[in-house]
Amino acid sequence: MTQFYRLFIEELKDIYSAEKQIAKAMPNLIRAAKHPELKKALSEHLKETKKQITRLEKAAKELKESFAKASCVAMQGILKEGSKVLKAHYQKDTQDAAIISCAQRVEHYEIAVYGVLKTFAKHLKLTKIAKWLNESLQEEGSADKKLTKIAEGNLFIAGVNTNACQPD
Amino acid sequence: MTQFYRLFIEELKDIYSAEKQIAKAMPNLIRAAKHPELKKALSEHLKETKKQITRLEKAAKELKESFAKASCVAMQGILKEGSKVLKAHYQKDTQDAAIISCAQRVEHYEIAVYGVLKTFAKHLKLTKIAKWLNESLQEEGSADKKLTKIAEGNLFIAGVNTNACQPD
Numbered sequence: 001m002t003q004f005y006r007l008f009i010e011e012l013k014d015i016y017s018a019e020k021q022i023a024k025a026m027p028n029l030i031r032a033a034k035h036p037e038l039k040k041a042l043s044e045h046l047k048e049t050k051k052q053i054t055r056l057e058k059a060a061k062e063l064k065e066s067f068a069k070a071s072c073v074a075m076q077g078i079l080k081e082g083s084k085v086l087k088a089h090y091q092k093d094t095q096d097a098a099i100i101s102c103a104q105r106v107e108h109y110e111i112a113v114y115g116v117l118k119t120f121a122k123h124l125k126l127t128k129i130a131k132w133l134n135e136s137l138q139e140e141g142s143a144d145k146k147l148t149k150i151a152e153g154n155l156f157i158a159g160v161n162t163n164a165c166q167p168d
Numbered sequence: 169m170t171q172f173y174r175l176f177i178e179e180l181k182d183i184y185s186a187e188k189q190i191a192k193a194m195p196n197l198i199r200a201a202k203h204p205e206l207k208k209a210l211s212e213h214l215k216e217t218k219k220q221i222t223r224l225e226k227a228a229k230e231l232k233e234s235f236a237k238a239s240c241v242a243m244q245g246i247l248k249e250g251s252k253v254l255k256a257h258y259q260k261d262t263q264d265a266a267i268i269s270c271a272q273r274v275e276h277y278e279i280a281v282y283g284v285l286k287t288f289a290k291h292l293k294l295t296k297i298a299k300w301l302n303e304s305l306q307e308e309g310s311a312d313k314k315l316t317k318i319a320e321g322n323l324f325i326a327g328v329n330t331n332a333c334q335p336d
Contacts, residue, residue, distance in 0.1 A: 002262075077246070097172060107280070112269075112273045
């Protein structure tokens with residue numbers, strides 16, 4: 001085993017831990033979301049997260065490795081900020097904006113890691129695994145775009161916008 | 169002040185803390201990087217980080233707010249993983265790959281937050297601040313693309329690739 005291969009495995013363990021944390025935290029965000037479009041986008045992402053976990057477990061089997069013993073501290077931090085938002089008891093429209101903000105941090109962490117992992121897998125000539133990692137990367141990209149569209153639209157923000165004021 | 173405006177300020181504080189942490193951590197990554205192209209990309213990003221801090225300080229002044237008292241736990245987690253990598257004493261090519269991986273997590277966190285902040289500023293009709301946030305967002309996007317190009321190229325990875333092996 002080369003050191004580079006070990007690094008690849010470490011990164012796979014990191015994202016596996018991150019995905020498991022996301023799958024655990026997502027139902028709280030879904031419950032808290034007000035706007036149906038946001039609820040739907042998050043629910044779809046939870047389904048995708050579960051698929052991504054399965055893909056990683058397939059990769060672990062293929063590589064004869066275990067990804068179980070790891071704890072992604074970065075995702076812990078991102079989700080800690082998310083749970084702080086839920087405890088802030090914002091009114092619903094603002095809470096939706098805060099949930100989108102948290103979810104986009106989650107997506108982008110995953111985009112960064114899956115992007116790196118796909119490149120590493122290609123360098124290691126692990127074609128099948130590179131393909132699986134790319135599937136997860138594409139899903140993350142689409143989920144992020146969907147959230148941006150919701151945030152940019154006048155959907156959930158309508159109530160917020162009406163009451164918005166300039167700082168004094 | 170609406171709740172949404174307060175959320176906007178909280179998010180600004182979060183990225184200000186994140187940027188300050190990045191500016192502090194980046195010199196270690198630059199020192200540890202082997203490949204000149206990577207060293208250069210990280211050094212340029214450090215310069216941009218300082219510009220982004222200045223932009224946020226301008227925004228704080230404009231909004232008559234202070235962003236000082238905040239601590240972004242998500243960035244703490246991301247950088248903690250980065251410092252773990254430096255302590256792992258990988259050989260230089262693998263260490264470069266690990267540094268890129270850490271830097272891309274950093275960039276993507278910033279892309280997520282600046283994207284959200286830009287949208288929030290637009291909703292709040294804070295045009296000047298939205299423009300500054302967009303400038304930082306564009307810089308982050310370019311920095312991320314640069315790192316991806318280095319990772320995908322055969323530059324730093326040449327040594328790694330030659331020794332790469334399939335898992336048994």
